[in-house]
Amino acid sequence: MRFDIxxxxxxxxxxxxxxxxxxxxxxxxxxxxxxHDLREWSTDLKxxxxxxxxxxxxxxxxxxxxxxxxxxxxxQQMSEQPGVVVVMTPQGDRLDQRRVEHMARFDRMILLCxxxxxxxxxxxxxxxxxxxxxxxxxxxxxxxASMVVVDSTxxxxxxxxxxxxxxxxxxxSRGNRYLESPQxxxxxxxxxxxxxxxxxxxxxxxxxxxRTAEATKKTRLRRNDLxxxxxx
Numbered sequence: 001m002r003f004d005i006x007x008x009x010x011x012x013x014x015x016x017x018x019x020x021x022x023x024x025x026x027x028x029x030x031x032x033x034x035x036h037d038l039r040e041w042s043t044d045l046k047x048x049x050x051x052x053x054x055x056x057x058x059x060x061x062x063x064x065x066x067x068x069x070x071x072x073x074x075x076q077q078m079s080e081q082p083g084v085v086v087v088m089t090p091q092g093d094r095l096d097q098r099r100v101e102h103m104a105r106f107d108r109m110i111l112l113c114x115x116x117x118x119x120x121x122x123x124x125x126x127x128x129x130x131x132x133x134x135x136x137x138x139x140x141x142x143x144x145a146s147m148v149v150v151d152s153t154x155x156x157x158x159x160x161x162x163x164x165x166x167x168x169x170x171x172x173s174r175g176n177r178y179l180e181s182p183q184x185x186x187x188x189x190x191x192x193x194x195x196x197x198x199x200x201x202x203x204x205x206x207x208x209x210x211r212t213a214e215a216t217k218k219t220r221l222r223r224n225d226l227x228x229x230x231x232x
Contacts, residue, residue: 001106001157002032004075004083005146006068007113008050010035012143022151025160033150034078038063041071051116060117068112068123075110083110085129086149088142089118092131095149099132103149104156111149113142178219178226181211 005013013035017023025031039048043066050068051061076083084106093099103109112119112129124131134145154160184195198210219226 001030001104001153002034002079002081002083002108003150004034004036004078004108004110005113005143005150006036006038006071006075006110007141007143007146008038008115009113009141009143010037013147016147021160022154025154025157028159030157030159031154034075036071036075038067038071041067041074043067054117058117062117063115063119063123065120065122065126068119069126072110072112072127079108081108083108085110085112085127087112087114087119087124087127087129087131088134088145088149089114089131090133090136090138092133094136095132095134095152097152100149100152101156104153109149109153111142111146113146115141178215179223181214181218 007013013033017026017033017035022031022033026033038050042048042050044050051063054060054062072085084103086103086109088111112123132145132149134148139145182196184199188195188200196210198206201207
């Protein structure tokens with residue numbers, strides 16, 4: 001899968017791309033990530049300015065439409081596989097696991113990272129992107145949000161995780177629509193807190209039943225809306 005990330009601050013991604021499972025996936029050729037500096041498409045050759053004051057007044061600055069459209073069009077031509085354009089914005093549809101699983105089927109995504117007060121509306125009107133939000137809050141820019149999209153999507157790509165079943169058991173995942181049950185490892189006791197006896201029993205059916213019951217209890221306590229969404 002190929003990701004093209006368009007940003008005003010490419011150095012933000014330097015450390016992120018060299019760590020953990022993502023770095024291994026890149027090394028193994030399972031994932032391609034290309035970072036593009038939006039300022040390279042600025043029409044201001046001297047200062048590489050890409051923002052301006054909004055018409056009608058208001059606080060802050062908006063990212064202008066020409067450099068964004070020109071940049072996306074140029075980036076599209078960098079691969080024979082057309083990319084699905086995604087704009088990170090708090091006004092977008094909420095990212096959840098079902099959407100992640102859908103996006104994991106894409107061959108290529110072009111992620112647009114906003115800054116300042118966002119994009120000129122004509123960016124949306126012309127490019128007709130998927131508008132995506134990672135939550136009901138505002139970040140300084142779309143870079144961290146785009147990392148969330150990459151991180152969650154890459155996990156769904158076959159071969160990225162050491163155990164393919166891991167992604168099925170995660171909270172909200174394809175194999176488990178509810179919160180994950182509690183998990184434990186060594187030591188069996190620490191400061192008076194012990195691992196539940198059932199997990200030490202070796203009885204796989206009892207363990208599976210316990211995990212289902214605990215996941216259901218946790219979900220009802222913390223995210224009862226998940227049951228309501230399924231009519232439960």
